[in-house]
Amino acid sequence: MSVGWVRRHGVAIVILGLAVVFPFVVSEFWVVQIGISSLWLAIVAMSLTFLASYGGMISLAQTALYGVAGYAMAILTVENGVNPWLAILVALLLTVAVGAVLGTVAARTYGIYFLMITLAYGVFAYYFANQARQITGGHGGINGVLAPSIGGISLLDRTNLYFAALLAAVLCYLGLRYLVRTPFGIALQGVRDDPLRMSALGFNVPLYRILAFVAGAFVAGVGGVFAVWYNVRISPGSIDLTRTVDVLVVSVIGGLYRLEGAFVGAVAFTLLSNYANEFTDRYNMLIGVIFLVVLLLSPGGLLGMWEQFVRRFRTFVTRLKTRDGGREAREKG
Amino acid sequence: MARGVRSGFGWQLVPWLGALAVAVFVVQFVGRKAVADPGQFLITGLNGLTLGGLYFLVASGFTLIFGVMRVVNLAHGGFYLLGGYLGWSIFRETGSWALAAVGAAVAICAIGVTVQQLVLRRIQGQDMREALVTIGVSIIIADLIIAFWGGAFVDIGRPVALDGTVRMLGEAYPAYRLFVLLVAIAVGLGLWLLLHRTRAGMIVRAAVDDRHMVSALGVNVELLYVGVFALGALLAGFSGVMGGSLLSLSPGEDGRYLLVSLVVVILGGMGSLGGAVLSAAAVGLVEQYAAVYDPTYSVLYTFVLMVIVLALRPRGLFGREA
Numbered sequence: 001m002s003v004g005w006v007r008r009h010g011v012a013i014v015i016l017g018l019a020v021v022f023p024f025v026v027s028e029f030w031v032v033q034i035g036i037s038s039l040w041l042a043i044v045a046m047s048l049t050f051l052a053s054y055g056g057m058i059s060l061a062q063t064a065l066y067g068v069a070g071y072a073m074a075i076l077t078v079e080n081g082v083n084p085w086l087a088i089l090v091a092l093l094l095t096v097a098v099g100a101v102l103g104t105v106a107a108r109t110y111g112i113y114f115l116m117i118t119l120a121y122g123v124f125a126y127y128f129a130n131q132a133r134q135i136t137g138g139h140g141g142i143n144g145v146l147a148p149s150i151g152g153i154s155l156l157d158r159t160n161l162y163f164a165a166l167l168a169a170v171l172c173y174l175g176l177r178y179l180v181r182t183p184f185g186i187a188l189q190g191v192r193d194d195p196l197r198m199s200a201l202g203f204n205v206p207l208y209r210i211l212a213f214v215a216g217a218f219v220a221g222v223g224g225v226f227a228v229w230y231n232v233r234i235s236p237g238s239i240d241l242t243r244t245v246d247v248l249v250v251s252v253i254g255g256l257y258r259l260e261g262a263f264v265g266a267v268a269f270t271l272l273s274n275y276a277n278e279f280t281d282r283y284n285m286l287i288g289v290i291f292l293v294v295l296l297l298s299p300g301g302l303l304g305m306w307e308q309f310v311r312r313f314r315t316f317v318t319r320l321k322t323r324d325g326g327r328e329a330r331e332k333g
Numbered sequence: 334m335a336r337g338v339r340s341g342f343g344w345q346l347v348p349w350l351g352a353l354a355v356a357v358f359v360v361q362f363v364g365r366k367a368v369a370d371p372g373q374f375l376i377t378g379l380n381g382l383t384l385g386g387l388y389f390l391v392a393s394g395f396t397l398i399f400g401v402m403r404v405v406n407l408a409h410g411g412f413y414l415l416g417g418y419l420g421w422s423i424f425r426e427t428g429s430w431a432l433a434a435v436g437a438a439v440a441i442c443a444i445g446v447t448v449q450q451l452v453l454r455r456i457q458g459q460d461m462r463e464a465l466v467t468i469g470v471s472i473i474i475a476d477l478i479i480a481f482w483g484g485a486f487v488d489i490g491r492p493v494a495l496d497g498t499v500r501m502l503g504e505a506y507p508a509y510r511l512f513v514l515l516v517a518i519a520v521g522l523g524l525w526l527l528l529h530r531t532r533a534g535m536i537v538r539a540a541v542d543d544r545h546m547v548s549a550l551g552v553n554v555e556l557l558y559v560g561v562f563a564l565g566a567l568l569a570g571f572s573g574v575m576g577g578s579l580l581s582l583s584p585g586e587d588g589r590y591l592l593v594s595l596v597v598v599i600l601g602g603m604g605s606l607g608g609a610v611l612s613a614a615a616v617g618l619v620e621q622y623a624a625v626y627d628p629t630y631s632v633l634y635t636f637v638l639m640v641i642v643l644a645l646r647p648r649g650l651f652g653r654e655a
Contacts, residue, residue: 058461105640108647112405112460116595119407120639123592127632134629241588245468252465282480288472295466296455
């Protein structure tokens with residue numbers, strides 16, 4: 001770790017350090033309601049941000065996919081008493097399999113068609129969860145999904161669950177960052193920018209999009225596992241249209257074009273949803289208005305706004321400097 | 334659009350064979366049920382068609398807006414539900430069903446034009462942003478409904494003249510259901526005449542094919558967009574009252590009609606009226622038969638229908654290159 005490495009990743013190190021110290025300096029309420037809640041939401045939103053920014057696919061099926069993982073966890077551990085580790089494995093494999101099937105059908109479409117089809121997936125999943133009582137427990141869902149222990153460390157303890165979620169979020173983030181730098185990731189970005197040309201170059205365009213969708217499904221599934229541990233239950237209400245829109249709102253508010261945006265959006269969203277009721281009864285209307293304003297004013301979301309601000313500030317500073325420099329030069333001459 | 338290099342093996346045939354297998358299974362299954370109880374089979378079919386009629390009323394506005402403006406109006410379900418609730422209030426105040434239908438349609442039309450002018454026009458031509466923005470609008474509408482009408486189930490009730498039953502196939506059939514079907518047919522015919530026999534319709538059809546060319550030929554595209562969006566919203570508001578009298582209304586139902594609109598457009602193809610008729614009828618029939626023969630998993634059948642059509646024709650039954 002050279003000085004250069006530290007300097008390049010300074011912001012990330014500081015944020016990660018704050019995230020590690022966070023549970024020791026705030027109350028339990030903050031750790032649970034803001035911390036864990038933001039983290040699982042960020043993981044799910046990150047899967048959408050990844051698909052949108054690197055695959056050009058805005059998928060509204062991510063809630064359906066995290067629902068698959070969540071329901072699988074609930075059914076396996078609560079109703080069949082399966083070992084939690086095996087349950088996690090099966091749940092994630094199932095999510096990936098479902099993602100592969102859904103992705104295969106949707107991957108041949110682009111842009112708003114893809115958006116429409118994945119939105120249909122999401123709504124179908126909600127109605128299925130509501131209807132198929134024998135599998136999903138119907139409207140009431142499945143209750144009492146308890147987090148397991150890892151080597152004597154119980155995830156039922158909220159601080160431990162927070163660190164587990166933090167670890168998962170960081171791993172998902174690093175994994176996706178690694179993925180987009182591999183030859184696969186580079187080709188995926190080519191597919192996003194010009195599918196026709198990539199196809200002519202011999203790349204199997206639908207396959208790349210399907211694989212990206214599967215990677216997104218995996219990350220959404222990880223989010224689903226933590227969501228079900230956090231809520232201790234899962235029901236159709238956890239994957240309804242409102243939830244689907246919430247995930248989209250998180251991604252858009254944070255900034256759809258960078259993975260980090262998911263974290264920014266998740267924290268902003270969670271803070272808002274916890275404190276908005278202190279000044280308004282119409283929380284969803286507030287969310288809707290904020291979403292509209294962000295979309296209309298800054299498609300890059302909060303991260304985009306910040307970067308715009310930094311850029312403006314820099315040009316302002318350089319302009320000041322050059323103006324001074326110019327005057328000095330003239331005076332000397 | 335883009336396709337990779339194909340191997341010699343006939344992978345293209347896989348979806349067709351799958352569809353064939355599903356079709357054979359469905360035909361023999363439904364056939365056996367039909368023979369076992371022909372009365373139930375026919376009544377279910379009629380229920381499916383009337384439901385399909387309602388679905389066509391909802392989805393026609395959605396597909397019209399999408400076809401002409403490339404705007405996926407994800408607030409369409411919200412427009413429907415808000416129209417239904419407004420109709421319910423008007424009906425309760427005045428006692429006139431016709432007034433409720435007209436009032437709701439006009440009100441939603443006005444709201445639609447407001448949304449189009451205030452929000453969509455600013456980002457015109459950026460289809461993805463437009464779609465996302467309409468999600469924001471739908472959140473706001475859903476919350477407005479809860480603010481004004483609470484979370485209760487609401488049933489508008491049928492107009493007095495249509496509250497009875499008609500004897501059909503040896504059974505008493507609700508007259509209102511047939512009315513829905515007739516209205517859907519009338520609206521379908523009206524839209525067809527509008528699109529194929531008037532100058533405005535000619536422009537709309539031309540815009541579905543190539544809106545840039547239409548604008549280059551001197552047509553006022555702004556006006557066209559306002560008109561199309563107004564008509565689509567009007568249809569959504571009107572079908573809200575139709576649907577609120579056929580089935581009940583409750584918060585969250587907007588998702589159902591949004592799903593129906595999406596599936597109808599995905600199945601039928603962008604902006605195609607014929608496609609919308611066919612796929613609305615198909616969705617209605619599949620949903621009703623599934624609800625009767627396999628109620629626990631009925632939603633799966635509509636899903637399978639969508640997947641099969643997408644696998645065979647990614648642009649829908651009557652879809653063309655955008």
